[in-house]
Amino acid sequence: MHRKRDYDVIVVGGGNAALCAAISAAEEGASVVILERAPQDERGGNSVYTDGKFRAVYNGLSDVQALVPDLTEDEIATTDFGAYTEADFFDDMARLTKYRTDPELCEILVRSSREALFWLKENGVRFVPNYGRQAYRVDGRFKFWGGTTLYAQSGGPGLVESLYNRAKKLGIEVQYEAPVRDLIHDEAAGVTGVKALLDGELREITARAVVLACGGFEANAEWRAKYLGPGWDLAKVRGSRFNTGDGLAMALKIGAQPYGHWSGCHATAWERYAADFGDLATTPHYQRHSYTFGIVVNVKGERFIDEGADFRNYTYAKYGHEVLKQPEQVAWQIYDGKVLHLLTDEYRTRSVTKLRSDTLEGLIAQMEEVDRDQIRRTIEEYNAAVDQDVPFNANTLDGRSARGLKVPRSNWANTIDTGPFEAYAVTCGITFTFGGVRITKEGQVSDTNGRPIPGLFAAGEMVGGIFYFNYPGASGLTSGTVFGRLAGRHAARFKPVRERGMFDAQSYGAA
Numbered sequence: 001m002h003r004k005r006d007y008d009v010i011v012v013g014g015g016n017a018a019l020c021a022a023i024s025a026a027e028e029g030a031s032v033v034i035l036e037r038a039p040q041d042e043r044g045g046n047s048v049y050t051d052g053k054f055r056a057v058y059n060g061l062s063d064v065q066a067l068v069p070d071l072t073e074d075e076i077a078t079t080d081f082g083a084y085t086e087a088d089f090f091d092d093m094a095r096l097t098k099y100r101t102d103p104e105l106c107e108i109l110v111r112s113s114r115e116a117l118f119w120l121k122e123n124g125v126r127f128v129p130n131y132g133r134q135a136y137r138v139d140g141r142f143k144f145w146g147g148t149t150l151y152a153q154s155g156g157p158g159l160v161e162s163l164y165n166r167a168k169k170l171g172i173e174v175q176y177e178a179p180v181r182d183l184i185h186d187e188a189a190g191v192t193g194v195k196a197l198l199d200g201e202l203r204e205i206t207a208r209a210v211v212l213a214c215g216g217f218e219a220n221a222e223w224r225a226k227y228l229g230p231g232w233d234l235a236k237v238r239g240s241r242f243n244t245g246d247g248l249a250m251a252l253k254i255g256a257q258p259y260g261h262w263s264g265c266h267a268t269a270w271e272r273y274a275a276d277f278g279d280l281a282t283t284p285h286y287q288r289h290s291y292t293f294g295i296v297v298n299v300k301g302e303r304f305i306d307e308g309a310d311f312r313n314y315t316y317a318k319y320g321h322e323v324l325k326q327p328e329q330v331a332w333q334i335y336d337g338k339v340l341h342l343l344t345d346e347y348r349t350r351s352v353t354k355l356r357s358d359t360l361e362g363l364i365a366q367m368e369e370v371d372r373d374q375i376r377r378t379i380e381e382y383n384a385a386v387d388q389d390v391p392f393n394a395n396t397l398d399g400r401s402a403r404g405l406k407v408p409r410s411n412w413a414n415t416i417d418t419g420p421f422e423a424y425a426v427t428c429g430i431t432f433t434f435g436g437v438r439i440t441k442e443g444q445v446s447d448t449n450g451r452p453i454p455g456l457f458a459a460g461e462m463v464g465g466i467f468y469f470n471y472p473g474a475s476g477l478t479s480g481t482v483f484g485r486l487a488g489r490h491a492a493r494f495k496p497v498r499e500r501g502m503f504d505a506q507s508y509g510a511a
Helices: 016-027 045-049 061-067 073-077 086-096 103-122 155-169 221-228 246-253 316-324 360-366 372-385 475-493
Strands: 007-012 032-035 127-129 141-143 150-152 173-175 180-186 190-198 201-212 265-271 295-297 331-335 354-357 421-433 444-446 452-458
Touching: 007 016, 007 190, 007 475, 016 032, 016 045, 016 155, 016 201, 016 475, 032 201, 045 155, 045 475, 061 103, 086 103, 103 127, 103 475, 150 155, 155 173, 180 201, 180 246, 180 452, 201 246, 201 475, 221 421, 246 452, 265 316, 295 372, 316 421, 354 360, 360 372, 360 421, 452 475
Parallel strands: 007 032, 007 201, 032 173, 190 452, 201 452
Antiparallel strands: 127 150, 180 190, 190 201, 265 421, 295 331, 331 421, 354 421, 444 452
């Protein structure tokens, strides 16, 4: 005799992937509860700390107009929105992951990305064009580049707020400050619920299925050092302090298969003196992603990356690794007066470690920790190598290079010779980890024998095998939406062992 279930689906986590899973399950008619470890004022996981950008397939202006119905005639007339095809997305995923991305999961991500945006719109998310970050005005016209044309209005906070509003309308229950300690599991029945701390009491909550969407281990310094390697315990955490790998630990404990790049992560150049964890009041000001228009040096006064290797969307998630490798885990971004107008708004806030001078020598004199003789030589050699015969164009891979250097420069090379001059100190900020658990094409977690674990699903950062080494910018929210929808839908349709007929398959059929 079995007692009545508490819910049809339990979703562990409170960010974009978790919300999409919960909403998707509710659309199937399931009763759903979200168990969010954070208090209500910190809900949203890493999603709330993002810009709200989405990388998704879109078929030119028609799709943009459908997703942004209040697009003005002037915006349409002065903008080349371009298009981002499935082939473009596949190419970016393959190239940036060095062809290691799981083919099946990558196909689901890419082919579902366009539909995901329209689904989000139907669920109350408003989109706006990403002017100023993904398109610059050149000769009176904007041209979008890099595949991330739209973002959620009001960024990550706006996205999360919209999805919570939709969850409320669907009758989805949300429990805050409800850390899940363990899965209820046995070999015969699979996962039938969770053990969660509610109001200081450990309680068993039962369900037909559980969706783990509670992030990676980026906020766990011990795990970072263990899996990512020496020095990673020193990285700043760009997002939620609650993403400490609890969901991964619970899944692995019952035999889930680890999968993907467990020694890899998304990490960027970040404000040197940023808080150790995300803080909504200041974190949005810590980005330092305009390095494509300047040069970056370490304390030895040496360049160590090709700042113009590609659009920032394709390099920023790996260049945090390179900063972490430098002495003292610090670097300086240097810009001259020709490009200061191109720096993003984060460079204009109070939350910056910034030096400024009308002269280059005056700037260098302020850089006390940097080898001043070497930085002079570095800038002189760099300036001499810039191909000034090629015109500068911020909206394209312009081929304006600096060759013949120890670290060549591929695009957007401008001499550092026009005042005023500015320098910004950066360190490494980790966003999310790439390692996770293996899932089926229905979002169900697989065990170490490759069999689906009955009743257990995963989405978001919990899913391994999608990203390796690097990351096409803005794919994270897209992945969370796509696999959240997938996991929620199939969790709602899942039939526990005791409800199946004797001829049912071990796992349920994908509808």
